[in-house]
Amino acid sequence: MTHLEVRQRILADNEAAAAALRARFAPARTLVVNLISSPGSGKTTLLEATVRAFGGRLRLGAIEGDIATDRDANRLRALGIPAHQILTGGSCHLDARQVIRALEEHDLGPLDVLFIENVGNLVCPTSYDLGEDFKVALLSVTEGEDKPFKYPAIFARASVTVVTKADLLPYVSFKLDEVRRQVGALRPGGTLLVTSATTGEGVAVWCALLEQHLAEKRGGGS
Amino acid sequence: MAREPRRARTAGIIPGGGPLHELSLATEIYRTCRATIDARGPGRLDSARVAIGELAAVEPELLVYAWEAVVSGGRDTAARLEVEWHPARQTCANCGELKERAPGNWLRICPACGGPVRIAGGDELDVIDLSYTPDEEGTAK
Numbered sequence: 001m002t003h004l005e006v007r008q009r010i011l012a013d014n015e016a017a018a019a020a021l022r023a024r025f026a027p028a029r030t031l032v033v034n035l036i037s038s039p040g041s042g043k044t045t046l047l048e049a050t051v052r053a054f055g056g057r058l059r060l061g062a063i064e065g066d067i068a069t070d071r072d073a074n075r076l077r078a079l080g081i082p083a084h085q086i087l088t089g090g091s092c093h094l095d096a097r098q099v100i101r102a103l104e105e106h107d108l109g110p111l112d113v114l115f116i117e118n119v120g121n122l123v124c125p126t127s128y129d130l131g132e133d134f135k136v137a138l139l140s141v142t143e144g145e146d147k148p149f150k151y152p153a154i155f156a157r158a159s160v161t162v163v164t165k166a167d168l169l170p171y172v173s174f175k176l177d178e179v180r181r182q183v184g185a186l187r188p189g190g191t192l193l194v195t196s197a198t199t200g201e202g203v204a205v206w207c208a209l210l211e212q213h214l215a216e217k218r219g220g221g222s
Numbered sequence: 223m224a225r226e227p228r229r230a231r232t233a234g235i236i237p238g239g240g241p242l243h244e245l246s247l248a249t250e251i252y253r254t255c256r257a258t259i260d261a262r263g264p265g266r267l268d269s270a271r272v273a274i275g276e277l278a279a280v281e282p283e284l285l286v287y288a289w290e291a292v293v294s295g296g297r298d299t300a301a302r303l304e305v306e307w308h309p310a311r312q313t314c315a316n317c318g319e320l321k322e323r324a325p326g327n328w329l330r331i332c333p334a335c336g337g338p339v340r341i342a343g344g345d346e347l348d349v350i351d352l353s354y355t356p357d358e359e360g361t362a363k
Contacts, residue, residue: 001268002356006258006349010250010272093243124243126279127347149328152310153279156341185330186341 014128017096021131024103031113031214034130036154037138039120042164042197044072046138046206047115049197051079053207058214061108062115065094072117082108093124096131113210122151133213134158140165141174148182156186160193162206167196244280247347248288251303254349264357267298275308275346276325282307310344 009015025032035043044064051060062083064072073085084106086098099116108114116132118125137158139147142165148155155161161183163176176194183192191209195202251272259265274280282305289303312320314332320339323329329339 001353002262002265003351003353004258004262005351006254006270007351008254008258008349010247010254010347010349012254013250091243091246093246095246123279127243152328152341153277156277181330182328185328185339188340 011127011129014096017100018129018131021096021099025114025131028110029214029218030111031210031217032116032130032132033113033210034116034118034125034132034135035138036118036122036125036135036158037120037140038122038143041120041138041140041143043117043120043138044075045197046162046164046195046203047076047117048079049195049200049203050115050207050210051076051081053203056080058112058211059110060113060115061111062117063094063099063102063108064117065098065119067091067119082106082111084108088119092119092121093128094118094130095128099130112214122147122154126153126157133217134160136160136162138162138164139179141168141172145175145178145182148179148186152186155183158187158190160191160209161187162202163192163194165196165198166194166201167198242284242288244284245288245291247280248285248292248303251289251349252292252298255301255352255354256298258352259354262356265354266357267293267301268353268355269302269304270352271304271306271350273306273308273346273348273350275344276310277341277344278347280347306350308344308346311342312339313342314339 037043047062054060060081062076062081064083064085065088066072066085067088067090070085073083076083084102086094086102094116116130135158137154139161141163163179180192183190193202193206195206197203251270255267255270259267274282285305286303293299293301309325312323312329314320314335314337316337317332317334320329320332331337332339
């Protein structure tokens with residue numbers, strides 16, 4: 001029997017594909033945001049509110065990942081932005097090669113911000129780099145304040161956590177301070193936003209954060 | 223006996239590309255091992271060792287089931303996968319690393335001094351090494 005040292009990242013192929021995506025987005029200075037949450041946290045609804053809030057001021061586009069149906073892409077197209085649906089056919093996450101294929105199939109045109117809405121899942125998408133500038137974790141107030149410590153990987157990797165459905169706070173026992181503490185422990189220096197797509201609370205702050213990241217990307221030279 | 227239904231169930235979902243991300247990872251691990259061996263000449267994979275971090279969002283037991291499904295029926299059908307588990311380290315600025323923490327149990331403040339606790343590491347997702355039997359050695363037995 002022969003013994004060999006390998007010392008290689010398991011996801012080396014995905015990381016190479018993600019690097020290719022970054023190289024592709026860099027000249028156009030497109031800001032790429034990877035949205036991750038459990039199903040029903042309001043990823044598409046937040047994007048709808050974002051599209052409405054920008055009102056055509058920025059060129060927005062979306063890649064939607066789902067196991068089945070093109071509902072999410074249709075919801076965003078209905079608001080007038082280019083959107084491509086990736087049907088994973090059972091797979092629990094998007095990988096960088098799927099995003100490359102999606103862009104080959106469907107040229108979304110020149111964009112200021114590309115949102116990649118991952119398959120609804122707080123676990124599996126965490127390890128797959130999609131060439132994004134940053135990851136956003138969404139947590140709706142109906143899911144409970146214990147989720148960051150229960151799913152530490154995503155809340156440690158996401159530089160932004162967006163609490164959604166804040167209009168329901170009076171009706172649920174969701175401890176916002178506890179979420180702040182947990183996210184602060186897992187991601188020191190991370191940003192936590194509190195939003196409601198229903199009342200519009202926090203949507204302007206979220207849009208300002210996107211614009212700030214876009215300005216940094218444009219000014220940063222890379 | 224107990225293993226057969228599990229294997230059959232996992233094997234059935236391979237064509238779809240893998241509902242479990244453990245299955246995608248097992249496929250990548252196997253591809254990496256095969257490429258490493260193929261670069262040296264023909265041979266049979268005996269075992270592979272991987273490092274999995276606490277923050278890698280991987281269930282080691284599922285990874286092993288997925289691995290069995292991936293290698294099952296091929297030339298490396300008996301190849302074993304060993305998972306080396308790497309917990310994330312929680313450290314206090316004053317007291318250093320907190321050793322007594324159970325995996326999956328997160329501390330907000332240091333139990334000794336009450337200071338803030340930081341997290342480092344735990345994101346390992348690597349193929350460490352492998353053992354294989356070159357073909358001439360295998361057939362000479």
